[in-house]
Amino acid sequence: MQTHISFIIKTCFFHLRRIASIRRYLTHDACVKLVVSLIFSRLDYCNSLLAGLPASSIHGLQRVQNAAARLTLRKTKRDHITPLLRSLHWLPVNTRISNKLSTLVYKCFNDSAPEYLQSSLDLYTQPSDRPLRSAADPLRLHIPRSKLASAGQRAFPSTGPSVWNSLPLELRQSPSPLDAFKSRLKTQFFP
Incomplete structure (x- = not known):
């Protein structure tokens, strides 16, 4: 993945330099639209594959x-960058990855995701010999164990449920449409 990340970084900085050369001629809104279309389209493309990578790779x-x-x-x-990102309503990159994974799992629950993703998720079943606190959570997903420590734990069947289970219960149980769920999710993830 390091080759892919390096290519994205190189391409994005190339476009940022080109935007910087014409920045004084752009309004704020035009600059935001240009950055979102040229930079964020590359940062967000297949970024769920970057889940579970070390922070040094995503840096x-x-x-x-x-x-x-x-x-x-x-x-x-x-x-300082945090107030700048907050004023633009941009989530940090690692949070954008979690946001995308949570949205994919939500789509799996609402039958709007591909069948192969839906079949890779299983609801958590409680052991019959003793009651657990997780019994009150009907939308808790089972996180499968993997044989490969690096690639297996970064696959969607592992990362999707772990991100989903970390969300608050009221957010996971909301029967809202996708746009409302995305809005509530962004509110949850916003620093």
């Missing part, structure tokens, strides 16, 4: 997002 993608926020808001490297 380069976060640097791209930070540079895009600074360019959009005309700030310097010395300005």
Whole structure:
């Protein structure tokens, strides 16, 4: 994945330099639209495959997002990045990955995801010999054990349920439409 991440970083910084050369001619809204279409389309493409990677691998993608926020808001490297991301309503890269995984699991529950993804998720069944606190959670997913420590734990059948189970129960049980779920999810993940 490191080759793929390096290519994304290189391409995004190329586009950021090109946007920076014309930034003084752009309005704020036009710059945001340009950055979202050129940079975030690359950062978000297949980013659920990056789930479970070490933070050192994702750090380069976060640097791209930070540079895009600074360019959009005309700030310097010395300005703190968290308020900038918050003012633009942009989630950090690792949170964007969790957001996408949670949305995929939600689609699996509502039969709007592909069949192969739906079949890879199993509801957690409680052992019959003793009652557990998890019995009150009907939408808890089973996290399968994998033989491969690196690739197996990063696959959707493992990462999807672990992210889903970490969400609050009222968010997982909401029978809301997809757009409302995405809005509530972003509110949950926003720092």
